[in-house]
Amino acid sequence: MKKFENNYDLEDRTLDFSKKLIKLLQKIPKNLISCPLIDQCLRSGTSVGANYREANGASSKKDFQNKIYICKKESKETLYWLELIASTANSDEIKTELRELWQENKQFILIFSKIVSSIRNKN
Structure with a gap:
């Protein structure tokens, strides 16, 4: 999986994240346990x-x-x-890709937290 580039347009960045997430989740073997986890991760x-x-x-x-x-x-x-899927993944490749997505998603949390706090401070 190609690493995320310095992309500052958040619409593009979240779209890129979604595309990479979909591609990665398609690689995970489907079974009784993984299917609900994949579905929830895909939705959120x-x-x-x-x-x-x-x-x-x-x-x-x-x-x-x-x-x-x-x-x-x-x-x-x-x-x-992502953490739950990574903890049960059997493939090092999948774990690496999950880690990259996890890092990008962590950045989203920081960005959205900052936006929320900025809005609150203005009010």
Whole structure:
């Protein structure tokens, strides 16, 4: 997996994350245990970018704040699923790719946390 480049457009960055997440999750062997984990990770991980785009089109400051908070919440949930999948992965390649996604997702949490705190400080 190609490492994330210094991409500062958050819409592009979250889309890139979602694409890489999908490709990685497709590599994981499917079984009774992995399928629900993959599904949850896919849902939360891809919703970050969708919610960020919704935030950028928000009709009010309050709507923007709520969408950004959802982005932060979904990023935290994704972190949990990535950690859980990594702890059960049998492939070093998959673990490495999961680690890269985990690091990028951790950056999202920091970014969205900063946006939320900036909004609160303005109010």
